[in-house]
Amino acid sequence: MSDSRILNMVQEIGKEAKKASRMLRGAGRAQKDEALKHMADALIKRRDEILRENEKDLKNARDIGLSSAMIDRLTLNEDRIEEMANGIMEVASLPDPVGEVIKMWKRPNGLIVGRMRIPLGVIGFIYESRPNVTVDAASLCLKSGNAVILKGGSEAINSNMVLVQILADALEKSGLPKTAVQMIPTTDREAVKVLISMDEYVDVIIPRGGEGLIRFVAENSKVPVLKHYKGVCHVYVDEYADLDMAQEICFNAKVQRPGVCNAMETMLVHKNIASEFLPKMLKRFQDAGVEIRGCEKTLEIYPDAKPANEEDWPAEYLDLVLSVKVVEDMNEALDHIEKYGSNHTEAIVTNDYNNAQKFLSEVDSSVVLVNASTRFNDGNQLGLGAEIGINTSKLHAFGPMSLEELTTTKFIVYGSGQIRK
Amino acid sequence: MSDSRILNMVQEIGKEAKKASRMLRGAGRAQKDEALKHMADALIKRRDEILRENEKDLKNARDIGLSSAMIDRLTLNEDRIEEMANGIMEVASLPDPVGEVIKMWKRPNGLIVGRMRIPLGVIGFIYESRPNVTVDAASLCLKSGNAVILKGGSEAINSNMVLVQILADALEKSGLPKTAVQMIPTTDREAVKVLISMDEYVDVIIPRGGEGLIRFVAENSKVPVLKHYKGVCHVYVDEYADLDMAQEICFNAKVQRPGVCNAMETMLVHKNIASEFLPKMLKRFQDAGVEIRGCEKTLEIYPDAKPANEEDWPAEYLDLVLSVKVVEDMNEALDHIEKYGSNHTEAIVTNDYNNAQKFLSEVDSSVVLVNASTRFNDGNQLGLGAEIGINTSKLHAFGPMSLEELTTTKFIVYGSGQIRK
Numbered sequence: 001m002s003d004s005r006i007l008n009m010v011q012e013i014g015k016e017a018k019k020a021s022r023m024l025r026g027a028g029r030a031q032k033d034e035a036l037k038h039m040a041d042a043l044i045k046r047r048d049e050i051l052r053e054n055e056k057d058l059k060n061a062r063d064i065g066l067s068s069a070m071i072d073r074l075t076l077n078e079d080r081i082e083e084m085a086n087g088i089m090e091v092a093s094l095p096d097p098v099g100e101v102i103k104m105w106k107r108p109n110g111l112i113v114g115r116m117r118i119p120l121g122v123i124g125f126i127y128e129s130r131p132n133v134t135v136d137a138a139s140l141c142l143k144s145g146n147a148v149i150l151k152g153g154s155e156a157i158n159s160n161m162v163l164v165q166i167l168a169d170a171l172e173k174s175g176l177p178k179t180a181v182q183m184i185p186t187t188d189r190e191a192v193k194v195l196i197s198m199d200e201y202v203d204v205i206i207p208r209g210g211e212g213l214i215r216f217v218a219e220n221s222k223v224p225v226l227k228h229y230k231g232v233c234h235v236y237v238d239e240y241a242d243l244d245m246a247q248e249i250c251f252n253a254k255v256q257r258p259g260v261c262n263a264m265e266t267m268l269v270h271k272n273i274a275s276e277f278l279p280k281m282l283k284r285f286q287d288a289g290v291e292i293r294g295c296e297k298t299l300e301i302y303p304d305a306k307p308a309n310e311e312d313w314p315a316e317y318l319d320l321v322l323s324v325k326v327v328e329d330m331n332e333a334l335d336h337i338e339k340y341g342s343n344h345t346e347a348i349v350t351n352d353y354n355n356a357q358k359f360l361s362e363v364d365s366s367v368v369l370v371n372a373s374t375r376f377n378d379g380n381q382l383g384l385g386a387e388i389g390i391n392t393s394k395l396h397a398f399g400p401m402s403l404e405e406l407t408t409t410k411f412i413v414y415g416s417g418q419i420r421k
Numbered sequence: 422m423s424d425s426r427i428l429n430m431v432q433e434i435g436k437e438a439k440k441a442s443r444m445l446r447g448a449g450r451a452q453k454d455e456a457l458k459h460m461a462d463a464l465i466k467r468r469d470e471i472l473r474e475n476e477k478d479l480k481n482a483r484d485i486g487l488s489s490a491m492i493d494r495l496t497l498n499e500d501r502i503e504e505m506a507n508g509i510m511e512v513a514s515l516p517d518p519v520g521e522v523i524k525m526w527k528r529p530n531g532l533i534v535g536r537m538r539i540p541l542g543v544i545g546f547i548y549e550s551r552p553n554v555t556v557d558a559a560s561l562c563l564k565s566g567n568a569v570i571l572k573g574g575s576e577a578i579n580s581n582m583v584l585v586q587i588l589a590d591a592l593e594k595s596g597l598p599k600t601a602v603q604m605i606p607t608t609d610r611e612a613v614k615v616l617i618s619m620d621e622y623v624d625v626i627i628p629r630g631g632e633g634l635i636r637f638v639a640e641n642s643k644v645p646v647l648k649h650y651k652g653v654c655h656v657y658v659d660e661y662a663d664l665d666m667a668q669e670i671c672f673n674a675k676v677q678r679p680g681v682c683n684a685m686e687t688m689l690v691h692k693n694i695a696s697e698f699l700p701k702m703l704k705r706f707q708d709a710g711v712e713i714r715g716c717e718k719t720l721e722i723y724p725d726a727k728p729a730n731e732e733d734w735p736a737e738y739l740d741l742v743l744s745v746k747v748v749e750d751m752n753e754a755l756d757h758i759e760k761y762g763s764n765h766t767e768a769i770v771t772n773d774y775n776n777a778q779k780f781l782s783e784v785d786s787s788v789v790l791v792n793a794s795t796r797f798n799d800g801n802q803l804g805l806g807a808e809i810g811i812n813t814s815k816l817h818a819f820g821p822m823s824l825e826e827l828t829t830t831k832f833i834v835y836g837s838g839q840i841r842k
Contacts, residue, residue: 022759022785025783025785026782026783099782105804107802107803107804111793111797111803113803113804116781118785118815118819120815120816121785121815203814203815203816204815204816218643219643222639222640224645224646224814224816225645226816242838245838248838248840249838249840251840252840252841253840256840256841338443356835360537360833361447361520362446362447364443364446364539364542364831365831366831366832367831367832367834368831368832368833368834369833369834369836370834370835370836371835371836371837371838371839372532372834372836372837372838372839372840373839373840373841375840375841376532376834376836376839376841377832381528381841382528382532382534382832382834383526383528383534393624393645394539394541394542394624394625394829395541395624395625395645395647395816395817395829396816396817396829397829398539398829398830398831399831399832400832408815408816408817408818408819409819410785410786410787410788410789410819410820411787411788411789411798411803411820411821412781412789412790413788413789413790413791413793413797413803414777414791414792415790415791415792415793415797416792416793417663417666417669417670417792417793418792418793418794418797419669419670419672419673419674419677419793419794419796420673420677420794420796420797420802
């Protein structure tokens with residue numbers, strides 16, 4: 001497709017999304033939940049179409065030699081389609097954030113002022129992930145009253161197109177505009193450029209994928225962007241930690257799913273408990289296949305570790321690799337996190353009340369935990385419902401984003417003839 | 422100054438601001454309020470220095486032939502310095518938003534999850550206004566725990582520099598870093614470019630000034646921007662309005678201060694009351710010097726008006742000019758606002774319950790009012806305290822921004838050894 005055809009096409013999609021968003025603003029919970037139910041039903045009913053289109057993507061993936069892990073991520077089957085449908089029904093069961101008045105107060109002149117939650121409008125969602133993300137994003141945006149423009153990865157284009165077609169048909173059946181959920185039907189990067197330039201139609205861009213994609217979007221977008229680049233998450237094992245608990249939390253934070261952004265990348269250990277804690281802990285990590293890169297003191301205590309260098313401290317390994325540092329005291333841990341952290345997720349293990357409170361108050365991360373695994377930085381796990389992404393810049397939503405984070409508030413004012421003096 | 426010297430200088434300021442912001446995060450209300458008190462005292466005590474520097478700006482202004490209105494805006498005197506000091510003390514009297522836990526809940530696994538308000542970090546504030554804005558911005562940022570980098574207009578550079586010097590000295594006296602409030606000491610536009618590119622040091626940019634400045638910042642910033650371009654505010658006089666009340670509200674909305682963004686630019690009038698309402702209303706406007714640009718129906722009822730053309734409907738006059746349109750019904754009014762409005766401020770005058778509720782719910786503006794003047798879109802008037810600006814994009818803060826809007830929330834999690842299954 002030529003650049004000018006892409007421009008016209010994406011702008012047309014933007015215009016339609018804007019129109020749809022106005023209609024969605026007024027939709028009540030009953031209508032949105034009914035639409036979600038139709039969407040879930042339609043996925044099950046039309047699963048053969050989905051599998052047929054998915055097969056095309058799988059064939060292309062094999063032809064270009066994608067890794068078996070990538071192919072697994074791409075593969076849909078009846079179970080996975082049912083999971084997607086269940087995910088939609090979970091979103092339907094969540095409360096509707098739209099219309100909630102979160103605060104209301106009376107002014108001395110009698111004006112009654114409230115803040116009412118409203119949808120953001122049109123969300124541009126750019127992602128490189130599995131086809132189920134298409135369905136998650138569409139259902140969260142619909143429930144929060146937003147139209148969404150999806151731009152998925154090229155390897156899943158056929159699967160994504162048929163999924164969106166099915167969702168849009170279901171929307172129409174419920175009396176909502178089918179243009180509330182649209183997919184940009186091209187794999188051309190130019191389409192991303194157009195999408196992030198359309199500030200007249202799009203209210204926010206959420207990119208999800210590799211750091212390269214996210215940086216490209218953040219640096220070139222005229223539309224505000226909610227994003228996180230990386231998660232360099234720390235667990236600090238305090239001198240007053242329960243060392244058994246510390247071992248369980250650190251092991252879970254590193255090993256349970258090392259490839260995700262809320263996995264621990266650096267373990268900070270107070271010097272007073274280092275020689276008791278580290279040998280058992282690091283042995284357990286090594287037995288689980290974790291490569292240890294330690295500071296000098298770590299190496300003194302546990303010579304089997306490799307030496308860490310300056311590049312290790314800011315590194316997001318996303319793998320079975322862990323950097324370990326012995327610190328003089330909690331202030332050194334806080335300084336280390338301040339210098340090398342990514343404002344994502346940090347945890348302390350301690351039984352000391354003051355250290356727990358100090359850590360919670362001073363660490364400048366979207367999620368700060370005491371005596372719990374970093375892996376809990378997740379919309380579902382924190383009780384927000386499904387999540388559409390994590391934001392580590394502080395504007396609008398710091399941390400996991402779910403339905404409320406897809407809304408904003410407007411001021412509503414009930415007067416009785418007040419004028420400004 | 423050469424571009425590379427400006428680059429180094431602004432980056433150094435950014436680095437210092439980032440360091441200061443870490444110290445401010447931990448400052449309690451008592452310390453911040455004491456600093457504010459010192460700031461207010463110091464302005465009074467050092468007023469002679471302020472007036473001397475202000476005189477330099479005034480001399481330059483006269484030399485380059487600035488208008489007398491501009492010179493008046495720029496002029497400081499003892500009364501105005503006292504007003505600035507009072508403004509600081511008002512900010513001191515507002516509650517501290519930092520540390521407030523706005524919600525807390527317990528998860529099935531026992532995790533206790535809360536959302537705690539924290540400062541944004543470093544605010545870049547770019548403005549073209551009077552010197553008092555320097556003091557307002559500095560005090561709001563300090564109270565909300567943020568460091569601020571100020572970039573004021575060139576015509577006020579000497580006044581702004583001495584004000585910031587005085588504020589910074591007072592900060593230091595209170596044991597807070599003087600780099601919490603810094604002014605970029607150059608009038609070079611290049612400094613703005615550097616400031617909006619430093620996403621490693623600056624968390625948010627707030628531009629205030631003409632549309633040209635704001636567009637430049639919004640289109641070139643790598644840092645998120647909170648802004649509003651313009652206020653094309655509407656009052657809709659419904660068929661069920663109290664016409665006397667409507668007249669007072671519309672007159673106030675247009676005439677009380679026509680040069681500001683929350684003044685009415687377009688009046689929409691239901692056809693059923695147009696012939697009763699318009700003649701008296703428009704006569705009153707004309708007597709007050711307001712130029713009327715009406716639709717065809719307006720001209721039929723009130724031939725003294727000028728005809729409006731298509732450019733009038735999206736225009737922000739910021740002057741004694743008003744466009745007037747007679748509409749068939751409320752839906753036409755809503756459509757007009759949707760098409761030409763700027764998501765800023767809209768009001769309805771009506772005694773009909775359903776129309777009031779429908780207008781409040783459907784109008785997509787940062788402040789929507791029933792039976793009150795659009796001029797109430799203001800942080801002070803709505804009860805938020807002083808304001809640092811208005812945001813008409815929906816991210817982070819929609820509408821007037823005060824202390825709470827200079828914060829974000831992080832998740833704090835109290836655990837007892839929980840790990841993810």
